[in-house]
Amino acid sequence: MNTVEIHIKRRPSPDAPQHWEVFEIPYRPNLNVISCLMEIRKNPVTKSGQQTTPPSWDMNCLEQVCGICTMVINGRVRQSCSALVDNLDKPIKLEPMTKFPNIRDLIVDRSQMFDHLKRVHAWIELDGTHDLGPGPRMDQEDVMERYAYSRCMTCGCCLEACPQYDEDHYIGPQAIAQVRLFNMHPSGAMDREERLQGIMGDDGITNCGNAQNCVKVCPMNIPLTKAIYEENRETVLYGLLGWLKK
Amino acid sequence: MATDIKIAIVGGGLAGLAAAMKIAEAGHSVDLFSVVPVKRSHSVCAQGGINGAVNTKGEGDSIWEHFDDTVYGGDFLANQPPAKAMCEMAPAIIYLFDRMGVPFSRTNEGLLDFRRFGGTKHHRTAFAGASTGQQLLYALDEQVRRHEVAGKVKKYEGWEMMSLVLDDHQVCRGLVAMNLRSLELKAFPADAVIIASGGPGLIFGKSTNSMVCTGSAVAACYQQGAKYANGEFIQVHPTSIPGEDKLRLMSESARGEGGRVWVPKNKGDKRSPSSIPENERLYFLEEKYPAYGNLVPRDIATREIFQVCLAGMGVNGENQVYLDLTHIPAETLDKKLGAILEIYEMFVGDDPRHVPMRIFPGVHYSMGGLWVDFDQRTNVSGLLAAGECDYSIHGANRLGANSLVSCVYGGFIAAPAAIEWAQNVERNGSNGSRVYDQETKHQQEINDRLIKQSGKENQYKLHDEMGKIMTDNVTVIRYNDRLKQTDDKLRELTDRYDRISINDSNLWATMALPHARQLRNMLDLARVITLGALNRNESRGAHYKPDFPDRDDPNWLKTTVAEYSGEGPVFSYDPVDISLLPPRKRDYSHEKKETAKA
Ligand SMILES: Cc1cc2nc3c(=O)[nH]c(=O)nc-3n(C[C@H](O)[C@H](O)[C@H](O)COP(=O)(O)OP(=O)(O)OC[C@H]3O[C@@H](n4cnc5c(N)ncnc54)[C@H](O)[C@@H]3O)c2cc1C
Ligand code: SF4
Ligand code: SF4
Ligand code: FES
Numbered sequence: 020m021n022t023v024e025i026h027i028k029r030r031p032s033p034d035a036p037q038h039w040e041v042f043e044i045p046y047r048p049n050l051n052v053i054s055c056l057m058e059i060r061k062n063p064v065t066k067s068g069q070q071t072t073p074p075s076w077d078m079n080c081l082e083q084v085c086g087i088c089t090m091v092i093n094g095r096v097r098q099s100c101s102a103l104v105d106n107l108d109k110p111i112k113l114e115p116m117t118k119f120p121n122i123r124d125l126i127v128d129r130s131q132m133f134d135h136l137k138r139v140h141a142w143i144e145l146d147g148t149h150d151l152g153p154g155p156r157m158d159q160e161d162v163m164e165r166y167a168y169s170r171c172m173t174c175g176c177c178l179e180a181c182p183q184y185d186e187d188h189y190i191g192p193q194a195i196a197q198v199r200l201f202n203m204h205p206s207g208a209m210d211r212e213e214r215l216q217g218i219m220g221d222d223g224i225t226n227c228g229n230a231q232n233c234v235k236v237c238p239m240n241i242p243l244t245k246a247i248y249e250e251n252r253e254t255v256l257y258g259l260l261g262w263l264k265k
Numbered sequence: 266m267a268t269d270i271k272i273a274i275v276g277g278g279l280a281g282l283a284a285a286m287k288i289a290e291a292g293h294s295v296d297l298f299s300v301v302p303v304k305r306s307h308s309v310c311a312q313g314g315i316n317g318a319v320n321t322k323g324e325g326d327s328i329w330e331h332f333d334d335t336v337y338g339g340d341f342l343a344n345q346p347p348a349k350a351m352c353e354m355a356p357a358i359i360y361l362f363d364r365m366g367v368p369f370s371r372t373n374e375g376l377l378d379f380r381r382f383g384g385t386k387h388h389r390t391a392f393a394g395a396s397t398g399q400q401l402l403y404a405l406d407e408q409v410r411r412h413e414v415a416g417k418v419k420k421y422e423g424w425e426m427m428s429l430v431l432d433d434h435q436v437c438r439g440l441v442a443m444n445l446r447s448l449e450l451k452a453f454p455a456d457a458v459i460i461a462s463g464g465p466g467l468i469f470g471k472s473t474n475s476m477v478c479t480g481s482a483v484a485a486c487y488q489q490g491a492k493y494a495n496g497e498f499i500q501v502h503p504t505s506i507p508g509e510d511k512l513r514l515m516s517e518s519a520r521g522e523g524g525r526v527w528v529p530k531n532k533g534d535k536r537s538p539s540s541i542p543e544n545e546r547l548y549f550l551e552e553k554y555p556a557y558g559n560l561v562p563r564d565i566a567t568r569e570i571f572q573v574c575l576a577g578m579g580v581n582g583e584n585q586v587y588l589d590l591t592h593i594p595a596e597t598l599d600k601k602l603g604a605i606l607e608i609y610e611m612f613v614g615d616d617p618r619h620v621p622m623r624i625f626p627g628v629h630y631s632m633g634g635l636w637v638d639f640d641q642r643t644n645v646s647g648l649l650a651a652g653e654c655d656y657s658i659h660g661a662n663r664l665g666a667n668s669l670v671s672c673v674y675g676g677f678i679a680a681p682a683a684i685e686w687a688q689n690v691e692r693n694g695s696n697g698s699r700v701y702d703q704e705t706k707h708q709q710e711i712n713d714r715l716i717k718q719s720g721k722e723n724q725y726k727l728h729d730e731m732g733k734i735m736t737d738n739v740t741v742i743r744y745n746d747r748l749k750q751t752d753d754k755l756r757e758l759t760d761r762y763d764r765i766s767i768n769d770s771n772l773w774a775t776m777a778l779p780h781a782r783q784l785r786n787m788l789d790l791a792r793v794i795t796l797g798a799l800n801r802n803e804s805r806g807a808h809y810k811p812d813f814p815d816r817d818d819p820n821w822l823k824t825t826v827a828e829y830s831g832e833g834p835v836f837s838y839d840p841v842d843i844s845l846l847p848p849r850k851r852d853y854s855h856e857k858k859e860t861a862k863a
Contacts, residue, residue, distance in 0.1 A: 032773045047509065051612075054510040060776065061725045063768065072771045077301075079475045081511045082608055084399055085305040100510075101611050122446060123774035133302065137414050142407035143366045148290055154363035156375035166368040166394055169403060170604075173304055204366045 021046035024066065024110035025055055027074050029124050037121075040074075041066045041110070052092060052099040052113065053078055076125040083238060086172030089179075090115055090125045096179040096236055099125075116179045118186075131186075132173050135194040139217035143207050155205040168200035168246065170239040177233035177243060189226035190218055192233040192243040199246040202253065215250075215257045224251055270687040271296060273440055273455035275426040275482050277303025279398070279669060280652025281461030282405035283676025284683070289412035291684060295419070296453055297409070298442055300477045302422045304406045307463050307475035308672070311398020312516035312605050314380060314390035315362075315669040317355030321372065321379055326387040328352045333846065335667060337857060338384040338562045339632070339660025340806035340816060341848040342495065342824070344841055347639050347657050351674040358673050359391045365404040368393050370601075380601070381521045382665040384562040386857070390666040395518060395604035401669060421453075425779060426482050429458065429489050429648065430704045432693060437647035438700060441708050443782075446774045450708050452701035456687030457647045459679050460486060461672075464631045464653040468787045468794070469740070470732015472628035473505050473514040483635055483654050484786035487793070491635055491643045493827045494656035494839075496790070497797035498632035500663055500807050501740050503566035504588050505627030506612060512627030513612055515588060516605050517665040519622075520559040522598070525589045526550050526570070527621075528578050538580075538587055538621045549573055554853045561853045564662045564807040567626040571741045580623055587621035595619075628740060630668065632659045632807065633794070636826055641679035647690060649683050651675030656824075661806020715781050716772065720764030724781050727758050727765065731784075731791060739795050743810050748799040752792060759788050793827045793834045800836060801825065818848055 022043045030037045043066040044058045053076075060073035076099070077087045083101040091114040092102050104111065119127035177192045178184045184191045198214045201207035218224045224247065233243045270293040274281045277299040285295045299306065318331040331352040336343055363369060363377060369391050370378040379388040393400035412418045424442040430452055432438050439454040465480025466472030487493045503526075504519065505512040520526070527546045534541060549569055551558040559566075574584045590598055590606075595618040598606060609617045635643050635650040637657055642649050652672040659667065693700075734754050738747040762785060769777035803817035804810050822841055827834040 031771050049509050051508075051510060057510060057725070061723060072769050073775075073777060075774050075776050079301050079305055079477055080307065080310050081476065081508075082310065082513050083611065084309050084396065085301070085475065087301060087305045103612070123771075126774055129302075133304070133410070136407075137410060140411075142411045143364070144411075145364060145408065148286060148361055148408075150357040150360065151364065153360045153377065154366070157371055158375055159371040159373075162368045162371050165366075166400075169366075169368050169393075169400055170396060172309070172399070173302075201366065206364065207366055 023050070023055060023104055025059070026110050026112045027124065028114040029074065030115070030121050031072070031123065033120065033122060040071060048105065050104040052102040052104065052111065053081060053088065055104065055111070056099070074124045084172060086174030089174045089176060091117070091179070096176045098174065098238055101238070116175060118179050118184060119175065129173065129175050132175060132178070132193060135190055136197060138190070139194050139198050140210060140213045141194070141197040141201060143201065143204060144210055157205070161203065165200055165203050167241055168196050171196060171241055172239060174238065176236045176238060180232040180236040182230050182232065183226050183228050187222060189222050190224070192227070192247060194218065195224055195250050196241055196243055196246040198250050211253070212257065215254050218250060219254050219258070224254055270294065270456050270684060271454070272457050272459065272683050272687060273298065273453055274459045274461060275440065276306070276461035276463060276652065276654070278306040278308040278461060278463050278652060279402055279405060279672035280676040281459070282402070282409050283673045284459050284461060284651060284680040285418055286405060286408045286412065287677055287680035288684060289409070289417035291680070293684060294417060296421060296455060297418055298421045298424050298426050300423070300425050300445065303409070303420065304403065306402060307478055308402040308669070309399040310473070310475060310514070311401070311669055312395045312514065313382060313518035313521065314392035314397045314666045315359060315401065316382070316389050316664070316666040317359040317391060317670060318352065318387070318389055319356050319359065319377065319379065321376055322388045324387050326389055330387060331355065331389060334385045334857070335658070335664060336660065336846050337851060338664040339662050340851055341660065341822065341843065342498070342805060342841060343658055343660030344639070345845040346842055349845060351658055351671055354674050354677065355670045358670055362401055362404055365408060367400045367404045370394065380518060381560065383517050383520070383560045383566070384557075384664040390521070392518065395516060395602045398669060426462070426485070427708050427782065428485050428704060429645070430454070430700050431489060431645070432697065432700050435490060435645060436690070437645050438693060438697060441704050443708070443779070445779060448712065448772055448775070448778060450705050450712065452705045454701060456690060457649065457683040459683055460635060460648065460650040460654055461652045461676065462654045465787070465790055466628055466631075468731065468791050469628040469735045470729060471510070471512050471736070473502055473512050474629070479783040479787055480654070480790050481783040481786040484790045486635060486643070486645070486648065487827070488786075488789060488829050489645070490829065491645050491648060493633065493790070493793050494636040495633035495797070495825050496793040496827060497801055497825060498661050498807050499628060499740065499794065500563055500630040500632060501567045501626045502629035503563055503570050503626050504624040505629070506609060506622070507625055507627070508612060513608055514627070514629065515609065515622060515624050517563070519588060519590060519602060519605065522601050523590070523593050524559065525592075526559050526566070526586055527589060528573055528580060528586050532577055533582050535581065538589070539591070547578070556856050557853045562662055562664060564809070565853060567741055568809060570626055574625070584625045585623040586625070588624045589621040590617055591619055591621060626741060628736065630663055632656065632661065632663055633797070640682040641675055642682055642686070647686055649679045651679040661808060711782070712778065715767055715778060718764075719766045722761045722765040724765045724767065724777070724784055727761060728784055731755065731758055731788065735791055735795070739798055741809065743798050743808065744812065745799055745810070748795055751795045752799065755788055755792050755795060762788065789829070796834055797825045797827060797836070816851070822848065
């Protein structure tokens with residue numbers, strides 16, 4: 020019988036060491052990594068016949084739009100729901116992301132990414148939710164550019180791949196792209212300074228070494244280096260003007 | 266009057282976030298619970314768009330038209346006043362999202378653009394590329410984060426609501442939730458609780474829904490006395506992409522932008538689709554429903570596709586038909602449908618710009634849900650519901666792009682209603698703490714029992730069996746004998762459930778115990794759906810019985826209401842409020858006949 024061999028890097032709890040376990044499941048066409056994991060959890064026995072605990076992982080939308088199922092597959096960070104077994108080298112190696120606290124097995128805690136969104140004021144300061152008619156008119160071209168940034172699903176691939184991103188040293192491309200998203204909007208632009216301040220500290224935008232790893236792994240094809248370029252310019256100008264005002 | 270109000274919201278999809286935003290804006294506190302980080306809620310999956318009669322295209326669209334389409338599309342089972350209220354609020358909802366910065370597609374003048382969806386003749390659907398739900402959810406997520414920073418909203422992400430806390434008078438006083446890492450159970454007092462936990466697609470095993478859509482929170486409320494209405498109305502979407510782990514949706518916007526559904530005229534024609542000439546193709550929707558063509562409502566499109574395949578006319582004799590976009594320029598497709606075409610490409614491997622897609626119907630949406638009044642209040646005092654988890658608005662069939670707007674509408678109505686209740690309810694004071702301890706203890710006992718239990722049954726296999734029989738017998742075509750068999754099977758599964766072993770000796774961040782708890786709840790809800798369908802001897806909207814092929818208003822123009830009992834659901838029926846539009850026959854082969862404006 021045709022089978023698929025899957026190696027999973029396990030960790031029972033946050034302070035326990037990691038170890039590898041090898042599983043084997045029957046092959047079927049069109050399997051993705053999530054369906055393999057589902058198969059394994061039904062009957063968690065390793066390839067060598069050892070009873071073990073079922074692996075834990077995160078999943079929700081299963082169509083690469085919620086970002087939750089991100090892991091490192093054969094050395095590359097990506098979503099496990101859209102990783103098709105037929106397209107992967109075997110054996111398949113699954114590891115949790117390394118830039119975030121590892122909770123158990125393939126689960127990591129990405130709350131720092133949401134905290135960064137707070138820091139850069141990634142929202143529009145509404146006057147209120149009562150009916151004030153439509154928003155500002157916009158050119159479809161500008162909308163298309165904003166649309167590209169607004170597809171960011173906070174998956175963390177870019178941060179995993181960025182050589183500069185490591186806990187608290189650098190805010191990272193995801194948050195910078197969100198600054199771009201809101202600073203481009205006519206109402207959002209009114210608070211652009213607050214956002215710029217959020218990316219101008221010691222851990223700010225200047226830490227980017229322009230390695231461009233981030234754009235290569237972003238599953239939503241977000242023009243991250245463009246955002247970094249634009250925001251770099253904005254912060255420099257803002258720094259200059261701020262200095263002139265003194 | 267209480268001023269330090271705290272309201273608990275279960276769910277951070279569109280409905281839950283809409284309510285949270287309104288409550289925080291009014292200056293009150295929110296505890297927001299969600300299984301997944303709210304930004305990853307199922308609402309991100311919505312692709313096509315959100316409805317509101319704005320009439321930018323000068324087609325004479327109006328709120329009344331939207332309302333009429335909604336009620337007509339729902340086969341007259343919806344209570345009309347809330348449906349009308351939603352249509353009235355819809356343009357303002359879209360404008361609000363526009364102000365929040367959603368990158369809606371634009372016209373040449375920079376105004377909002379609208380596309381056409383099923384069950385209407387008007388361009389009424391605002392859209393942000395082909396990922397509208399994602400954009401709308403993010404906009405609300407951003408606003409709620411702003412209130413979070415201001416200290417008004419506290420998020421409990423990774424906490425699953427397990428049950429309500431009810432006092433001796435059946436008044437809801439808060440809830441018990443479980444931390445999905447530590448499995449800690451904790452009671453959270455609240456002046457009111459809003460359930461916004463989304464749909465129950467996972468009951469059918471594979472569906473277009475996300476993995477958190479178990480309906481488990483709703484089932485818990487039902488078990489504690491909340492009424493569940495119109496459970497038998499399950500929408501099966503005509504176009505999904507069958508997969509190993511789920512059915513991925515191919516949005517109705519593909520047909521809205523001109524996609525055509527067809528099969529080869531010759532049974533078993535093995536030629537590649539592009540080499541089959543026009544006159545040897547059967548565009549069965551266009552032929553049978555000339556007025557609406559490929560954009561007939563979902564229940565109709567689904568049945569037609571299903572029947573074509575049952576008759577062996579499916580592509581290669583299999584359960585699939587073509588959804589063809591290849592006649593539309595690739596550039597237009599990329600601009601309007603990019604995101605969904607990528608999904609097809611990613612999971613199937615073919616490029617839909619050049620090869621017709623192969624699709625089949627898949628379970629998609631529940632019209633049924635918690636019973637609520639016109640202010641989103643359930644029958645349990647202090648408990649409200651909004652979003653896909655409530656039954657209001659859509660009747661027997663939901664129109665495309667009407668769900669997102671109904672979720673936000675529900676959240677916007679539930680918020681002030683919850684505040685009003687909270688301001689006026691008498692608090693239990695210190696002697697109230699007993700009910701919290703009791704409920705937490707009760708939930709702990711259930712967990713402990715499951716953890717200790719060691720039987721031969723496998724919970725995931727039970728889930729598969731439930732999903733299979735529900736999909737086979739309680740979806741597109743329903744027969745009473747098979748519905749009875751399904752209920753027998755569900756009872757058998759419930760019995761076998763007591764012999765599962767959770768099979769994970771490491772309880773830290775385990776998926777096994779939460780799934781086991783959800784499975785038990787899904788089984789209860791599955792019976793509500795199945796028996797509701799068994800009882801309803803007519804065909805209406807998504808509920809179709811060949812043995813009772815017609816809508817039967819004299820006997821069945823009524824809302825199914827299920828209440829929990831130890832032996833199974835107890836059914837009663839409520840009248841439908843048809844005060845605005847007299848019911849008329851639904852017929853999509855002709856133009857919809859206008860009714861005089863009441
Ligand atoms: C693929 C797809 C495409 C769609 N496209 C469209 C479209 O184009 N237009 C349209 O109008 N509609 C569309 N729909 C329907 C629409 O997306 C949903 O009906 C809607 O998003 C539901 O929103 P909600 O707020 O009710 O719940 P959801 O977004 O499902 O959110 C539910 C929330 O509840 C939480 N939750 C659940 N249980 C618990 C618990 N026990 N404890 C704590 N939290 C819990 C979850 O974590 C989540 O935050 C689509 C649906 C699908 C499946
Ligand atoms: S370009 Fe900057 S943000 Fe992107 S990977 Fe390189 S250092 Fe990191
Ligand atoms: S920018 Fe791309 S890679 Fe980074 S979090 Fe967003 S979607 Fe993921
Ligand atoms: S499960 Fe949502 S991105 Fe994979």
